[in-house]
Amino acid sequence: MPAYAVIGGQWGDEGKGKVIDYLSERVTVVARFSGGNNAGHTVLNEKGEFKFHLMPSGAVWPQVTPVIGNGVVVDPDVLIQEIEDLRSRGLDVSKLQISDRAHIIMPYHVALDQLEEKGRGNSALGTTGRGVGPAYVDKVARTGIRFGDMLDAEGLRNRIEQVLPHVNAVITKVHGGEAFDVQDIFDRCLNWRDQLLPFIAPVEERVRDALSKGENVLLEGAQGTLLDLDHGTYPYVTSSSSSVGGACAGLGIGPRSVAGVFGIFKAYNTRVGSGPMPTELDDEVGEAIRQKAGEFGTTTGRPRRCGWFDGVAARYGVIVNDLTSGILTRLDILDGMKTVKVCIGYEIDGKPVEGFPAQINALEKCKPVYRDFEGWTLPTAGLTNWDDVPRQAKKYVQGLEEIIGCPLDVISTGPNRHETISRKTLIP
Ligand code: IMP
Numbered sequence: 001m002p003a004y005a006v007i008g009g010q011w012g013d014e015g016k017g018k019v020i021d022y023l024s025e026r027v028t029v030v031a032r033f034s035g036g037n038n039a040g041h042t043v044l045n046e047k048g049e050f051k052f053h054l055m056p057s058g059a060v061w062p063q064v065t066p067v068i069g070n071g072v073v074v075d076p077d078v079l080i081q082e083i084e085d086l087r088s089r090g091l092d093v094s095k096l097q098i099s100d101r102a103h104i105i106m107p108y109h110v111a112l113d114q115l116e117e118k119g120r121g122n123s124a125l126g127t128t129g130r131g132v133g134p135a136y137v138d139k140v141a142r143t144g145i146r147f148g149d150m151l152d153a154e155g156l157r158n159r160i161e162q163v164l165p166h167v168n169a170v171i172t173k174v175h176g177g178e179a180f181d182v183q184d185i186f187d188r189c190l191n192w193r194d195q196l197l198p199f200i201a202p203v204e205e206r207v208r209d210a211l212s213k214g215e216n217v218l219l220e221g222a223q224g225t226l227l228d229l230d231h232g233t234y235p236y237v238t239s240s241s242s243s244v245g246g247a248c249a250g251l252g253i254g255p256r257s258v259a260g261v262f263g264i265f266k267a268y269n270t271r272v273g274s275g276p277m278p279t280e281l282d283d284e285v286g287e288a289i290r291q292k293a294g295e296f297g298t299t300t301g302r303p304r305r306c307g308w309f310d311g312v313a314a315r316y317g318v319i320v321n322d323l324t325s326g327i328l329t330r331l332d333i334l335d336g337m338k339t340v341k342v343c344i345g346y347e348i349d350g351k352p353v354e355g356f357p358a359q360i361n362a363l364e365k366c367k368p369v370y371r372d373f374e375g376w377t378l379p380t381a382g383l384t385n386w387d388d389v390p391r392q393a394k395k396y397v398q399g400l401e402e403i404i405g406c407p408l409d410v411i412s413t414g415p416n417r418h419e420t421i422s423r424k425t426l427i428p
Contacts, residue, residue: 002259003217004427005247006327008224009263009317011233011271012242013297013304015329015412016264017041017050020057020220022410022417023262026427027216030058031067031207033250034240035222036105036135037078038128040298045417048089051298054079056220060091065210067203070101071240071250073135074147075110076192097203098196100148101252107188108167108180109134115175125236126273128299136239138163147200150193160185204252211257216427219247219258225317226271233363236275244321262426263323263406265314267331267396270304272297276363279307279343293333308341308370311403316356318406325426326404328397329412332381340375340396343368344403373399383413386421 006023008014021043024030037053044050047060054074056066068074079098086093109131116134117124127133138144143163149156160182168179193200210217223242226232231243240246244261248254268289271277280286286306289295295304318326334340346353346366357363376392383389389397389411401408409424 002214003211003219003253003257004260004262005219005221005244005258006262006264007221007244007321007323008227008242009265009314009321009323009326010224010269010310011226011277012039012222012224013270013272013295014224014264014266016221017043017052017057018412018415018417019262019264019327019329019410020218021045021060022420023218023427024058024061024064027058027218028063029065029067029207029210029215029217030056030220031069031203031217031251032056032220032222033069033071034242034246035238036073036130036132037075038130038132038238038299039222041222042298042415044415047091050086053082053299055082055086055093055096058218058220059086059093059096062092065095065097065206066093067207068096068098068102069203069207069251070099071246072099073103073105073132073139073240074098075105075131076196080192080195094198096199097201097206098147098199099203100146100151100200101204102147103135103139103144104147105131105135106145106185108171108185109138111171111177112167112175115171115177119175124274126275130299133239145189147196150189151200153190156189157182157186160189207251207253211253219251221247225263225320226313228320231320233275233360236273236360260324260426261321262325262327263317263321264327264329265309265317265400265404265408266329267309267334269307269310269313270295272300272302272304276360276366277305277307278312278346278363278366278368279310280305281307289333293330308343308368309400310343310368311400312343312346312356314404318404323406325409325424326401326406327410327412328400328408331393331397331411332379332413334375334396335379335381336377337375340373341370342373342399342403344371345369371399380413382419384418384421386411386423389421
């Protein structure tokens with residue numbers, strides 16, 4: 001059964017958008033399964049540059065049906081805007097499908113996200129402020145509203161009347177915020193329904209149908225393994241399952257459908273928001289990487305924290321997702337560096353640490369142990385052939401493979417679709 005998952009191997013922002021666009025040539029469905037518009041996936045090809053937040057990154061390929069699965073939380077205003085932008089650029093988005101089981105990010109979720117962050121003071125998580133966490137809280141509390149609910153106006157109104165008093169009590173009494181009005185939320189929902197009706201569908205059936213016909217389906221991860229609600233650096237995580245387990249739950253498919261799990265790793269590390277990052281470089285090297293790579297959030301514009309490749313965290317990502325292949329991105333950013341470092345272990349108080357700690361307090365104390373690699377002067381930027389990669393850069397890639405325990409079968413050397421080295425065909 002030919003489903004292939006693309007999973008962020010680090011703290012997100014690994015370049016999944018580019019990789020998904022590159023891999024979409026041979027697939028008929030590209031399906032998002034987790035997260036919301038906290039994601040920002042950049043795609044650059046002959047049709048121009050696109051920054052997707054909800055639209056699956058394979059959407060520019062004409063044969064692709066872009067699917068938003070039940071595991072995604074969707075802010076309808078953001079999606080409508082994205083559809084309009086794509087249409088205005090001449091792209092046909094008529095095939096888009098949104099699961100009728102997907103939960104809606106309501107305006108009160110966005111308000112709550114921002115109020116909760118303010119209330120956390122110095123312990124703020126650094127969320128994207130898009131309402132993603134509170135929308136998942138409502139989903140789990142069974143007080144969420146789903147796209148399918150908008151198809152029955154009377155039921156929808158009853159549902160809003162049922163859930164809003166509690167939401168308003170929390171907003172006003174706990175946070176001192178402004179209450180939301182039932183009629184206003186209801187009217188917004190009707191407006192969203194009118195605009196999005198053609199796209200709302202039981203998409204899980206479409207995905208299963210494609211799989212049963214033997215068509216290739218790409219499962220598009222958002223965020224990364226270290227932001228996964230269970231397996232990430234809790235509590236500094238997002239509120240969904242961004243590792244491969246989320247793909248099955250977020251699309252209604254079984255694990256036997258998944259033929260390949262591809263982990264995306266940047267050639268160095270970045271993180272946005274709060275939480276420990278053992279290899280963070282709070283110096284001119286980190287700043288140089290940030291400037292050269294333009295490491296500023298696609299969604300929020302925040303400067304990303306930069307550091308050396310963390311081999312311990314990456315190896316953990318390989319294991320959690322049982323990766324079949326790794327994909328290395330942004331190798332070109334390291335071009336011209338004299339020495340490139342990779343973290344191969346952690347120490348606390350001079351004593352080696354086993355694996356990747358679950359406790360945030362322990363991870364905060366971890367000091368990286370580095371292995372130095374000789375840098376390369378000849379550029380890798382734009383290369384498309386492994387044989388042309390400078391000897392030292394090859395050694396770096398091979399060293400990473402050994403450290404993380406996974407082959408790096410595809411290497412990205414630039415933002416454009418064609419700036420890619422394929423060492424193995426991942427989707428036959
Ligand atoms: P939330 O997902 O907006 O609740 O934010 C929780 C944490 O995940 C914060 O540290 C965010 O910066 C981080 N985060 C969420 N989405 C992304 C992403 O797409 N890339 C990188 N970090 C993200």
